[in-house]
Amino acid sequence: MYAVYSLCLANLRKKKIQNGLIGLLILLSTLLLSTSVTVIMNTSNLFTDMHNKTHGSHELLTLGNEIHDPQMVHQWWNKQEGVTSSKLIPFRVLVGINNQGKEQDEALSSLQLYMMDTPSRPYAVDELIFAQGNESLTPEKGTIWLPTSIAYLYEISVGDTLGFKTGESNFELKVSAIIVDVPYGAPFPTEARIWMNHQDYNEQIQSLAGKDQYMMGLRFDDYSQSTSYWEKFEQDIGTPYLGSRMSFGEISAFYLVMNKAIGFIMIFLGIVMMLVALFTIGFTISDDILSNYKTIGVIKALGLSSRRMIGIYLTQYALIAILSIIPGLIASQWISSVIVESALSSLKTGVTESSLGGNLITLAVGIFVLMLVVISVLVYSNKTRLVQPMQAIRYGMSESDNSTMTKRLTTKENNIMSFERAPLLVVIGLRNVLKNRKATLLMTLLSTIMSAVLVLGFVLIYSISNIKQTLPLWGYDSSDIYLRVVNVPAFSYEEISKKLVSDPRVKNIGWAGYVFGVVSPDKNLSSEHANTQPVNFQINILDGRFDEIGFTTLKGENPQSKNEIAIGISVAKKLKKEVGDVVEVYIEGNKHTLTVTGIYQAVANQSISARVTADVLKVNHPDYNDYNLAYINLVDHRDTDLIVNELNVKYKDSLSAQSVQTATDATFKQAVASLILPMSIMGLLFTGVTCIIVYSTSRINIRKESKIYGIYKSIGLTSTKIRLSITLGIVALSSLGAVIGIFVGVYLLPMILGSILLDYGIAELPLILNWGGIIAFACVTIIAAGLGSWASSRLVATTSPHILVIE
Structure with a gap:
């Protein structure tokens, strides 16, 4: 021992x-x-x-538009054993926040806000956790509670004064607390709940034209049993939940x-x-x-x-x-x-x-x-x-x-490849690579992996940073301007549509809204895939052509008539539907038989959504114009900022205009920030590992070949030329690995990553391939390997030919 x-x-x-x-x-x-x-x-x-x-x-219900009686729905769920129901919380929708005393943030001013009439805490469902500020039962008069998702992202602190636009007037409230609001507190926020004092809500919000909507949360003792509860609910009310x-x-x-x-x-x-x-x-x-x-x-x-x-x-x-x-x-x-x-x-x-x-x-x-x-x-x-x-x-x-x-x-070797006429430095470098096969395999593999990691990191960050180019593949549009309705009573659809259509700078416009639809089980269906569970999803409505606005599909095409519908991949999976199949959808209490013309992917709502033209709603409501958003494309993109400013000034009482670039930057800048750190760590680790392994492996090879290099030096070959030849061989080897790594990082790894994102509504990961950047990051692999090889070959320079030959 x-x-x-x-x-x-x-x-x-x-x-x-x-x-x-x-x-x-x-x-x-x-x-x-x-x-x-x-x-x-x-x-x-x-x-x-x-x-x-x-x-x-486990489920958050939004009730309004007189489809279901909120009080009746709340009473039914409140009586169910095994289900805990929250209070019925009134709210109205506003758009935009202005942080007083600070430079106006366009992204902050475009957020969709649910102004909540805050009931007294504690809550049986969706309790609020205080992150900053003094905890209380309700916000004090003149103050609000702000969710962490907005406060942290836009650097809003307790004590800041925020301005809100109602269209008719503006009002200000002070932030008294920052709270964790789980249902509407996720990263990449485009909407948030603002918790108001009851008196402020009555004075500032409820006095506006329109009616309150309501939210209520449901928490199941056993969430897997939720389907049976919903079946019983729909049996009792006699209609699907819409x-x-x-x-x-x-x-x-x-x-x-x-x-x-x-x-x-x-x-x-x-x-x-x-x-x-x-x-x-x-x-x-x-x-x-x-x-x-x-x-x-x-x-x-x-x-x-x-x-x-x-x-x-x-x-x-x-x-x-x-x-x-x-x-x-x-x-x-x-x-x-x-x-x-x-x-x-x-x-x-x-x-x-x-x-x-x-x-x-x-x-x-x-x-x-x-x-x-x-x-x-x-x-x-x-x-x-x-x-x-x-x-x-x-x-x-x-x-x-x-x-x-x-x-x-x-x-006597009669190889096809002969080095007799090749430059001496090339011969020495390639000999070093070809003779040590295991070391060659190791360094090639390492160069491939490092190149793949660096390329993947660059492609992901670059793609999300420039997501405007691939918005349709994420389920969004590719228009230039969003026009959002902020004050329905002051909004005139006919007047604004006429004005925009007559503007020579406007290429096309599409008015959009949404409703919630449901596909219920039809016992008369003979299909072997007859659905056994209702599927409730958001249906996006467009008065215009989806293709003109920039919406795209993975299969088929967007709907164009009153008998057509395009569905998200998650809906298609649940319903087991393909292009050409027929679905029976309940929209605002009316049954529609629609043909599936396309299937698309969308990161929003996990692709649990659908698209129809406004003609579908006009079948039962010929004068339908309940739109809350307009997509505008311009003849010249350079006019975007000018037109946005004009619209905000002219229609400040009813609309809020914003460039699409601003909206996408606000939504995805958190994604870029989240990616930079881990991808940088992995890139640095693999770069360091590449240098280490190349250094160690080359050092081992040099010690094994010490006599040969001693002979080279003794016959007049300088240390610099020997070191250069060794480095050239490793650089050639790492170049091969980098080329393979580019393929792995651009095609193979994103394909594997796409399988993870399938559960989130993305079947094909939309990437932007900037080949200049890809090649530049792949070259980092070559540089790292070259530096490691050059450092290891210092052994040749610091040792005398006599000692090398003796060794």
Whole structure:
């Protein structure tokens, strides 16, 4: 045992740099793998914990437009056992906030606001958690409670005064508290609930023309039984439910989608990096056995058994692994916390720091990594059993390897590829690459992975930063201006439509609105796919052509007549419908038989939505013009800001105009911020690992070829030329890996990521391929490999030819 211990210490002392680099590689592998697992696990856990803490609703109902009696619906659900119902909360819709005393933010001024008549706390469902400000039963007069999703994103603090537009007049309220509002507090907010004092609501909001709408939340003791409750509800009221119904999946989607995608990428690449680490360890052990074949033979001849020889390597690398895994696990906790909190910042209360759970899982990851290292060491060090002392002492290798090498030297090679006329530096560089096949495979694989990671990160961030170009593929339009109705009584559809149509700068315009429809089970359907559960979804209405506004489909085309409908991929999946099939939809109490003309994807509502033309509504309501939004395309995009300003001045009492670029920047800037940190971490890790492995591998190869390089120097070849030739060979190798990595990062990894986003309504990930940037980031791989190779070749420059030849 003492001999094993002594030899283990000797290996650790003799190869400090090599052991240190392997230790760092294990540390980084552990860091990435542990971080990915922690991010995936805690993303769901933190949301679930907050949802449970607030007694969050599983379904949120919006009642209005006289489709159902809100009081009747509330009474029915309030009587059900196994269901907890919230109070019926009145609200009105406004658009835009102006933070007084600060420069006006166009994105903030375009938010859709649900002005809530706040009932007294506590709430049985969807309790509000106070993040800043003094906790109270209701907001004091002249104050509001603002959700964290808006406050954190737009840097609004307690004490700030906010201005609101009603169309007819403006009013101001002071922020007295910032609260976590789970149903409307997700990242990428386009709408929010503003909690008002009852007296302020009566004075400022209820006095406006129009009627109140109502919200109520439902929390089920067993959410899986919700279908049976809804079937009973619809039987009792005699009609399908035609109001808005936000499910738990829709509530949680934007909380989870970004970190789920990031975590998936990290765990996938973490596994790949771990495999690279294990391959590196195996390569190092194999090379060490071959380099010290004669020494191992002598030691075995002196009586040390093969089992104890294996024990030397096992002890050495187990110790390195333990010393590397521990700091990797500790660092992963901090990085995981930063990543999770950056995407779930709207759930931070500021009272107590959120701590990540799953320490046991993290420990299990560390043990798993250690086991993989041990198994890898056992597999590769088992080659010492094949070392025969007599052959090792005589040949310095096995007799069969010696025979093979002798034949190779004595046989005249007639290869197709000849280096006789190639430049000397190219010959030396390629010889170094082609002779060391395992090292070549390792560096090619590493260059491919690093290039793929860098390219994927760039493509994702660039695509989201320039999402205006791919908005239709995300389920949005591609118009230039949004025109939103903020004061219905002051709004004149005919007057404004006539004005916009006659404007020569306007190319086309489409007026839009939405209703909620439902497809109920039809017992008379003979189809084998007859639906057994009602599907409630938002139906987008357009007075105009969807294609002109920029809406697109994955299959088929957009609807054009009163008998047609396009549906989201999630609706198509639930209904088991394809293009050409017929669906029976209830819209505002009326039954419509429509043909599916297209299927589209949309990140909004998880593709649980549909599109119809206004002609469908005009079948039962010939004068229908209940629109709340207009999409405007211009002849010249450069006129956008000018026309937006003109519309806001001329129709300030009824409309709010905004450029689409401003709206998309506001919605997706959080997504870019959430992506930059993890993708930067992964990019830096893989860049560092590439340098480390190339440095370590090249150093091993140079030591093996020390005699050859000594001869080169002794016959007059300078150290710089030798180092340059070695570096050129590695650069050529990494260039091959970078080319393969571009393909993986642009096509393969997004395809895998798209499978994760399918549950969120995206079947095909819309990407923008900027090939200049892609090639530039792929070249970082080549530069990193070249720097690692050049640094390792310093060994040639610092050693004299005489010593190299002797070695």
